[in-house]
Amino acid sequence: MFSTVEVGKKIAEFRKGKNMTQMELADGLGISYQAVSNWERGNSMPDISKLPELVSVLDCTIDELLGSKKESELFQKIIDGKEKEYVKEQKVTIEEIASASPALKPSQTESLIETIITENSDRVSLQDLVKIAPYVSEEYLMQWIGKLDVVTDLSGITALAPFLGSESLDRIVQKLEHLGSLSKVTSLAPFLSSETIDRLVDEAMEEDNLGECTGLYPFLSNSSAKKLGDKLMKEGSMKEFIKLAPFL
Template identity: 35%
Template sequence: MFDMVKIGRNIAKMRKEKGMTQMEMADKMGVSYQAVSNWERGETMPDISKLPELAEIFEVSIDHILENQKGSSIVHTFVHHNTSEFLKNNEVTVEDFSAIAPILKAEQADEVFEHIKTKFKIQDMIALAPFVSTELIDECARTAFVGEGIDELKHLAPFMSDEAIDECARKSFETEGIESLKHLAPFMSDEAIDECARKSFEVEGIESLKHLAPFMSDEAIEECARKSFETEGIESLKHLAPFMSSEAIEECARNAFEAGGIHSLRPLAPFLNQGVIEKWIRAGIEQTS
């Protein structure tokens, strides 16, 4: 990768040598002064279409702006030649692409990636994901999922489409079970999460939901909790209780108290309002006196 801090300092140095302010340089290039400021602080880099303008303003070569770092010669070629033509006649490695990706236009990055994607491992894709289109990321993710399984997608997930994430998650759930979704759950849609959770609950019971519970909808959590309470009792709710609404917890606790007394509340006691428990106790004493 380019050392953006070094390049930023280089741009700032050359701008000052020309006696220009950041605002004056920004006006010349048709960008905001914040963009120029970000370049000079090393937070971003000028995209490839701006490099010829910078070179002209500073009266230097593009290689000089990029401090002749690895990838600068390829960038120079991309600026002055058709990308497709260059890719036909030149070898571009994964390492080369990693170096130039941050300053390529989106369509150029996709074109280069499409040309060399068979050389990529999923670990390479993680670093390049911010520069490549979602469509290509989804394609790579699906291929990795088929070959390596869902765990390979945990780093790519923030860059995948919702559709691709849910598709892979549902397939993994069907073959590997709900445990396999724990890394992908934060990126799945509510609909897919609830669908898998309900299916798992029906087959494996409420214990199986402990990894998905933080991501389930309130409606799905309470539906499963009430069913589990009816068939397994209040003890079965201990893993889901932190994610249930206070109303649902009180409803189940009240039913348990009426059927089994104060001792039956032990599994849910940490989640109950002390005043509510005391009220039930007083009501029970009054009924028996």
């Protein structure tokens, strides 16, 4: 398993060994010097398509640059177009694909995962999804969330939330509502649209079920918070109003 920080240090080390500036390396690769700077700080990885050119300019090998033999072999096989055979022969795991994914395109990561699943008759677990979430498409994540029916594992869904759009999260929220688990939506609140949160609280008001929505109060829009406050005052629900008051 390689580290983007360590790879960045290696790039800087080899660049300086060639007495090159970041700008000169960037010009040689046809990229911005900011990209090189981000690599060297460990903020990002060179795209796999750039690796052959990068190691040629730096006069090193992919293995020397990455410091991890297995990832180096995998990258070389991807460059050669022989990654599927390699994944099958070496029994590459989803965790190993996740480790290599910072340098892969989402479609490459997804293709490799599907190869592993087909070869080993495996299923992607929720833990696997959390590991690969930053490197695959939202559509791919939702496909597996649907297959695994993982909405009852709220810690896992919360870990995936930063990588899902509002429409996908709304679908998950609707399923939680259907399961009668509205109170569990609270942990997702920072990632939900204000429209969704307002709708949930409005529905809870109509059903006299505000107790499950208290955790959503900080995320209400001003108009919905005022509407709820007026209702609570009118009904004399001071205990609930006190909970809402800091957000009015």
